[in-house]
Amino acid sequence: MLSYAAKILDGKALAQKIQLQLKERIQALEPKIGRPPGLAVIMVGDNPASAVYVRNKERACEKVGIASFGRHFPTQTSYEELKQVIEALNQDSRVDGILVQLPLPDHLDAVALLHTIHPDKDADGLHPTNLGRLVRTESGLRSCTPAGVMRLLQEYKIELSGKHAVVVGRSILVGKPLALMLLEENATVTIAHSRTQDLGSITRQADILVAAVGRPNLIAADMVKPGAVVVDVGINRVEKDGESRLVGDVDFNTVAEVAKYITPVPGGIGPMTVAILLSNTVESYEKKVLG
Template sequence: MSAKILDGKALAARLQTEMAEQVQTWIPQVGRPPGLAVLRVGEDPASAAYVRGKERACERVGMASFGQHFSAEAPPSQLLDTILRLNQDERVDGILVQLPLPPGWDPIPPLLAIEPDKDVDGLHPMNLGRLLRGEPGLQSCTPLGVMRLLQTEGIPLSGKQAVVVGRSILVGKPLSLMLLAADATVTLAHSRTPDLADVTRRADIVVMAVGKPNLLSADMVKPGAVVIDVGINRTLTPDGSSQLVGDVCYEEVKEVAAAITPVPGGVGPMTVTMLLHNTLESYRLRNRRGNGCSL
């Protein structure tokens, strides 16, 4: 029996509709919509496509977009100056630097420059520290999207064995902390993990986030496990065209797993939606403090 398909695209559309209604409720009291600034450096086509998708999502929910594009030849100080200005801009509730930056650009200074309460990507050390301590704060969008998808689908986490493959600061590490907070027993595996198949076969929940096409095969999955595929890889087909695939051998693993996310249409749409969610949360919190809104 094939696995249940966890449709992140459908859930994202529903959540965005709900957010659009909430935005319209807040605007008359605040006097402006929520604002998001996505900052892109260089000409990477994938980054450009991701930014366009985020800007279109802003439009759908009624948020203002303050994005800017910088040349890869621009001095890094230009990006830092823009971030500092946006920190002080009352129209802007969220700031995101689109990663990866071009070669030669250090991502750490711009990420540190973002005001933590406007850090809607959840990558500032203060927000990562809040996550580690179990305190309220803005959380990384992709892990947050995975958790929202699991919770909405009613997939139990408490007491379950969860394996996260990939230890990046963007996905693997924060997601492991979120799963721990949900009372799962978490193993964080990576490229140096010996006998990865033995580790994943013991898991009730497997999350793949390594960026290696079709790494997880059916013989690496316990029957009835839940498989979450965060990977997005562009590969060539025999006819020379390209296609997007995940880190999971989808067609074979779906015959073993109880539930699985597709690529595309699984985690990706949830990442963008959680970016909007974080922007809206920042907007609400800032205006509750500043304007005494009651909502």
């Protein structure tokens, strides 16, 4: 095992701890509620990466005691058909969370479909109502990946108030909601994206640097302030020496020599995303019954 200057922010270990806590919470609630929590993961088409993510989510559900109501539809499934499925799940009292695995095939309007999920069952926190609540700093279901980043930073007691956080990436899935969550914790937030000029001059100012881009090794050591906290959200599949493996957006080996804390890929934000998804489902379950 190589040793680095930076301390690892171990998302895998924290995700396991959260799952154990959820399992105990479910065991305590189930006798009162009379059923387990339920999560429906909807997958359309045969994207191999999505198939792996869906399987991981269903396995994690099984481990903690959440019932899966997942359904897999062929690529050519129509918008109307999926809308009807979601509407039925909205009405199904056994289902507390509904998730549409993205990306969807090109003929389907993902945004319109996400709108059809009831905001109280929006386990992925991507419905406009829940994103609006985030903007207004009201409580609500939060998007899983950014919430996973925040929970990991909290676990390691990373100070955010007054710190400069730079988020590279401005997607609705990760970058934008994460920037709002960091702002909520009183960080001074800069968002960088593909049109940002001289990215390194921006990232070098970051006390907390988050990469959510989807470009292998975009963030090199000379783009990182010594002692910074570096969070790598990126998941990129690359071929090396005839083998396929997953890497993040951060050049881990060199950046780990200058950063104070760093997340690995895999084993960083990926497992945290799943843990928050389960946690959101249990939150909806609990809320329905306990108010």
